[in-house]
Amino acid sequence: MSELKVYNSLTREKEIFNPITHGLVGLYVCGPTVSGESHLGHARPYITFDIVYRWLMHSGYKVRYVRNITDAGHFEEEGRAAEDKISKKAILEQLEPMELVQKYTNLFHWAMHKLNNLDPTIEPTATGHITEQISMIEKIIADGYGYEVNGSVYFDVAKYNTDFSKKDEPYGMLSGRVLDEMIATTRDLDNQTEKRNTADFALWKNAPPEHIMRWTSPWGMGFPGWHIECSAMSTKYLGSEFDIHGGGMDLLFPHHECEIAQSNVCNHKIPARYWIHNNMITINGKKMGKSYNNVITLTQLFSGDNPVLQQAYHPMVIRFFILQTHYRSTLDFSNEALQASEKGLKRLWEAYENLKKLSMISDHQSMVNTELDTKVNKLLNEFDEFMNDDFSTAKVLANMFELVPVINGIKDQHIAAGSISAETMELLKQNIQFFVEEILGLKSESETDNNKFDGVMQLLINMRKDARVKKDYATSDKIRNELQTLGIQLKDDKNGNISYVVN
């Protein structure tokens, strides 16, 4: 099998993946801020890293997958209202902060399960790790890279940059920014007087009594800064140096850059070896995001309840839509694109269902069509290769679609069952099943997989068959057409069999 290669944002190159400890992988992914509902844009990183997680496990690694829940509201920038997002909304909604956080955490988990994302192995919360964060800040201060002003603590970026540039680890090494240029071009913000430098960032923020979320600290009552939670939690659960750190590209700077600086001071190491970033989902060419006021929440997407949506989209359609694109490309949302995905997924899934029912009658080795047999084997064997090439789910799907006509052809007997060898048929069944369900994480759209329903359908199908034999087309068409209006499609195949699909 080929070696796994991943694109590393840190080096801007595709690199062969080698874990720090043989057989084990530490994976940290920045999780949601549960002060609001998850939207389509949030679905992408979690699906992307679900694929990474699944593929690493398949590759034989024992993976610790840590994805945090940010439930301690990050404040806005200095100068704006001195209250964090969560406390602000809590007042508006007349809810306790914890109640609000719980609500959106539950909703997030619900959506993740709908999208068939596996649960991370550890899902730590920021509020559950206040002491770890405080310890880390104390260490940063002790080492001279943090300073306290009026109960808040800031990270001294300039000092860090000067000292660590000597080790070839300047501030900006991940995002390609040069500190001096940044200082020269940073916008003027109000109330920056506490900071020594505009590029400095908060480690701890003083909070007044009216601020709901606050904790005691060596510097008084307050709450942790923007980036420290990820450093504290990744260090705690994955160690001072771990394998993969993931998240959206928009977190590259400043979030991940600051994480590197903080962790490097505390642990004397760049925290992660491989930094993987997924690209954004756009809508009309613009990033989907709160600031753009163009978000479609996942609940809206699943229900169709948003003016820009022409219909509801099944969670599996969303997953398929995202997997058809490489994770580092932008993906533009439109109803047309989603509808195309819906149809494509349906076709793929039906072929998969057909494949499962194919019997293994291929003992006529003399009939094997070598050319077809070779082609099928090639397409199947490339699944591994494509996944190992920076998780190219789009290519895996393309190959699957090339196999669809082969599967359907055998089913419809356009292609003789013996055209491919028994071994190839077995590989076809195994690989398609494994990659569709276990790696890509697709599952049936229909919720009607039960024997009673199927029994009723078989009854109707048999009635239609009888009517057709009697040439009673009025009855046979009535059964077909009325089922159609219920969203159940009957399909006649060549040899008189009838199958059904629930739309």
Next chain:
RNA sequence: GGUUCCGUGGCCGAGUGGCUAGGCAGAGGUCUGCAAAACCUUCCACAGCAGUUCGAAUCUGCUCGGAACCUCCA
């Protein structure tokens, strides 16, 4: 202004120096009681200009257009 990236056929999207990705839509056909589905065939492409090369959508330069980040953000 700085940093980074992108521009592929009607739409969505892979891709990389020579070998037509794929999906959706369109056209024609096979099958069918009719239809659907399926299957077969097929149209449409690499933003523009110049260069490197035997050969470029793929490398280089420039031009035009777009995006992300620089502020919470997946």
